[in-house]
Amino acid sequence: MDATVLFVDDEPHVLEGLRRAMRGEPYRVLVAGSGRHALEILGREEVDVLVTDEEMDGMRGSELVARVRLRHPDTVRILLTGRASLPGVLRAVNEGEIYRFLTKPCNVEELKAALRQAVVHRRLLVEGRRLLAMVRRQRALLERLEREHPGITALETDPDGALVIDLAEMPADELVREMRRESERATAQPATP
Template sequence: MPTLADTVVTQPRPQVLLVDDEPRILRSLRAALKRDYDITTASNGRDAQKIIKANANLSVIISDERMPGLLGHELLAWSKQHRPQVTRILMTGYSDLQAIQNSINEAEVFKYITKPWNIGELKAVIDDGIIHENTHHQFLDSDRPEPTNECLLAIMNRVNSNDGIYHKVAKSLAKKTVMADDIGAVFNVLERHSNVGVLFVDDDRVDADTVNTVTLIHEKYPSVVIIVATSAADGNSAIKLLNSGQIFRYLVKPLTATRLLPMLQAAIKQYEEKAAKQAHIKQAYSDDTGDSLIKAYWQKVMKLWH
């Protein structure tokens, strides 16, 4: 399967920063990736920060989690503030729930890769991340349309114990809320209401059905921002929800209105940006002068939007 480097011969190679405190890992990754990307390495978070500050052309940062001084998710959270357009990927050999939760909630990572990695899958994730970053740049350079739809909140509550909290927060946000107690009801809500912007999934099971449901919703309704809350937290399911469902936040209960309010405010803002970006992508996709790689990447998504 051709990579971006094989396809794009007229543009500079994408720049990827690899961060790991193990020299063996950095050597192995560089050897595997140097043909396709312009690789820079750092052996700790502080050195990586200097590189990120100095390089405005980075496309992807891949960081290990367990490093002395500055943890991987801390570095990626820092990079989100300083280079928000750069795609952030966390790589680790451990299913550390706290690290996974922090990487989702604080660093807003694009993907989570476990060691040992498969080089073909790693390149595919990097390529997706590069196109994600390129799309972001195109969007920033365009005239952003103002949000046209009122953001509707949808709650899939499979626990039935937090309705009062949801209604209180929705009232504070002045947002309409639609409640659903099972998977089928959620899809009915999404079919009936085109302006659902945020889906909050309250599910103490978070089993394969939940992961599959979230994945399908993301694929079919990519503008919807998804938050998952559970008391049965599990690192492996959190990774699946991030990698397949691109969830925005992963919460471990208990829930409070004080905790939920800023998170839902951030989710609404994220939805407005995603909806505007979707409109831009549709326009770019129909424009013959647009970037062909971005068109190819988003073609499968576009089919789901019609």
Template structure:
């Protein structure tokens, strides 16, 4: 039995053409389950359409539509509903075929034992619950991935907005200066002074409009920056992201080896933003690693002096590797080594987030052998002196 599962929250529909059988079934099981009854398929199908039925139990021998045929219809119209058939021993061959065809979850022989049926219904409800829970978790995973993708895009837009703003600001200064000088130069020479003054006014207003736009872009870029720093267990959030990508890794026969340091202190960081970094790098590792490869995830605590303490995370893979030429472009906006997919924003965003934490991210790679991403994250970004920090060699098993 599943602990804390409220079985009455998952209705059961019992179908039998005998009124006495329906009454008896209801009396036997109404204290344990929410019971609906129907005398035929004609009565059963509307109930399935209006009530959130989890389990249907039907007698095989009924006029017009026999039990197996009813369950076949239910499988087509309500595939999530768990289907159970009650039948006499003489119908055993028919039942076996129904089970093999996938129409029936389980069958119960007549005359049935009350305790056995109660146990069967519980198991059927548990099966229904687990299927629904798996669907819910999958939907959550998909939605989480969408949110992460959106966060990547928004963060990238903020970064590019900031860069664009600085690029535009410089020529604006020159244009503004030029426009200020323009009236003095043409004041005497121009016969149409009114025209030049009007042109000057339009130009000045447009410059101011662009300057306002730049200010708005800069404000927008600040919204995407990390602000919520709190004590976080690096092993905990890294493990969450490893579990998140593990199914994809298993599909390719990739083994993810964990070498987490013991008793690591909590680091001051933005939990969600740092999870985004780990997920980006882990997904890249899974995508780059061939079938049967290995990914090694390592964490450790390094102390240089009281003010310079940091957590180191290394993610290594045995993938195809990255050329030296591409390594130099790896954190460039929109650059990607994937031919048919990838926006080129994930690693750029990761670099930006690590930088916000006053940390460092380093990549070592060799074509045909694999890649290692190493992150150094200060235990306290407010006290950490990045200028004095040393890049420590990754201590991990050989790939």
């Protein structure tokens, strides 16, 4: 699936130039003429990368990226401006946690490279969040199992790292009963005696 890139600038000719520069690139390109319009689009569309001008009427780019960071944290934010003011850039870095800062006029190849990197960055962020959620679910499951069966999560390994299972501590008949109980639980079908 193509990544979605949203360009935000209050100058229509700049937006048209950006749209033209992206022809042939593997992106779904959206444009907004203001920060408010960009927020409306973000409210209804999943956007992978936001590229916004800093100097805009109404809402500055640094304010927009700060809002986007809070409402859409997985959207990678890039600031693009022709008149870089240190306070604006610092605000964008600190409050909006921008991924990149590019100056106008921007070299098209530099912009394309930044977008490729931003898309990869976003995919890594999303995958990292997914993996973290999975680890948390697994940890909760292990904690529940440990509460129900104390010692079940204690693992012993030999010098080669192989798992050591000491079945001598449990009599064979008790081991078979426990295995049947676990089998019944896993399959939700009673085991035959």
